[in-house]
Amino acid sequence: MGKRPHLSPLDYDAAARKKLRARIEELGLTLVCLAGYTDFTAGVDKPGIPHVEIQAAYVGQIAELARDLGTDMVRVFTGYERPGVPFDTQYALVADGLKLAGKEAARYGVTLAVQNHHDIGIHHDAMHWLLTEVNQPNVLAAFDAWSPTLEGLDPSQIRDAIVTMKPFIVHTTVADYVRLPCYRYDNTLTNYLQADAVLRAVPVGKGIIDYKSFINTLRQIGYRGWIAYEMCEVLDGGGSVENLDRTAKAFLDYVRQFDTAKTANSENR
Numbered sequence: 001m002g003k004r005p006h007l008s009p010l011d012y013d014a015a016a017r018k019k020l021r022a023r024i025e026e027l028g029l030t031l032v033c034l035a036g037y038t039d040f041t042a043g044v045d046k047p048g049i050p051h052v053e054i055q056a057a058y059v060g061q062i063a064e065l066a067r068d069l070g071t072d073m074v075r076v077f078t079g080y081e082r083p084g085v086p087f088d089t090q091y092a093l094v095a096d097g098l099k100l101a102g103k104e105a106a107r108y109g110v111t112l113a114v115q116n117h118h119d120i121g122i123h124h125d126a127m128h129w130l131l132t133e134v135n136q137p138n139v140l141a142a143f144d145a146w147s148p149t150l151e152g153l154d155p156s157q158i159r160d161a162i163v164t165m166k167p168f169i170v171h172t173t174v175a176d177y178v179r180l181p182c183y184r185y186d187n188t189l190t191n192y193l194q195a196d197a198v199l200r201a202v203p204v205g206k207g208i209i210d211y212k213s214f215i216n217t218l219r220q221i222g223y224r225g226w227i228a229y230e231m232c233e234v235l236d237g238g239g240s241v242e243n244l245d246r247t248a249k250a251f252l253d254y255v256r257q258f259d260t261a262k263t264a265n266s267e268n269r
Contacts, residue, residue, distance in 0.1 A: 001035045002062040002074070009061040018067040024070065032226045033073040033113065033142075033171055036068040040097030041090045041120065054098040059112070060104030067108040073171060074105060075142050076112050078130070081119035094120045095133055102139040113142035113171040122147055124161035131168050141168035145214040146175060155213040162217045172218065173228040174251065176207030178236075201235040203250040217259055227255060230253030 001007060012020065024031055036059055043051035059076060066074050079094045081087070098114065105112050114131065115121055121130040124143070131141060143165050148158045162169070177199040183192035202209060215227070229251045237243040 001039070002065065003037055007034070009063070009065045012065060014068070017065065021069050022067045031066075031069050031071040032228065034069070034071055036062045036064060036074045036076045036112075038097065038101065039079050039118065040094045041082055044082050044085050044090055044093060052093055052094050052100065055097060056100035056104055059101035060107065063105040063108040063110035063112075066073040066110050072109055073111050073113055075115055075171065076101060077115055077249075078118045078120040078122075086096045091120055091130075095130060098130075098134045098139050099136060102134065102136040106138050111138045111140055111170060113140055115142040115173070116144055116147045123151060124148065124164050128164055128168070139166055140170045140171065142171040143169045144173050145209050145211060146173075146177070149209045158210070158214060159217045162214070166221045169218070169221075169223055171227055171228065172223075172225070173229050173230050174204055174211060175232065176202055176204045176209050176211065177233070178202050178207050201231060201233045203236070203247050204229070205250075206236075210256070214244060215255070219258065232239065247259075 002009065004011065038055050038059060039223075040052055040055060042055075043049050059074065062074050065074065075097075078098070079090060081090060098112070102112055114127070116124070116127055121127040127141060127143075131139060143162070145158060148161055153161065179197035180200055181197050182195040184195050185191075186193050201207075229248060231247060232245060235243065235247065237247065
């Protein structure tokens, strides 16, 4: 994560970067992607402050850090939609921000992987439109199954979304969740009113997201990139190192089944 307390460019000078890269190589690890944190609609109510330029400059610093550590990919976000501001005003900030950030990242040979996470461009059709309009070869997509599932898309629609996004997908992040129903008591009715469900993280394959279909479709479109796994929300079993290790290993076991299936299909042919 390209921020404190993890890996801020403010804290890693040339010597620290060299030391960290050596440690990564010593451990036999591959740094796949550095996570940048952008919200290009932040400060939309204060147009006198160049928030988009500030964030693009930050992305440039993160891109330089990524290059120095041995990766050519930085994950970024679009922007959260702010109330009371015309949508097109906010959309323009995101598009301009991605263009500026993309140019900064290109100076270091880095690709920006735009994750379908923030409000602007969250639907695959909207993201496809946005990235097409940005029109920079190093501004592509980190396309996940989480958002389409919460948007209400069924597995067939998510497969279609992957096909739509095929020209842009360079990365994906996996996390699985269950919905826990929530209710609020209304004493004027002597009854409970249903509220939006809260999501809790569970091991991959135990939740609501159809990752078998998602990963198989990625394979079908020829995707050969990395699949990242994150545990960034309240997790079944808690946050102990032991539970994190156990859950991460469960993810590895889950993903290996796709390699096994490929081998089996090859042998059958």
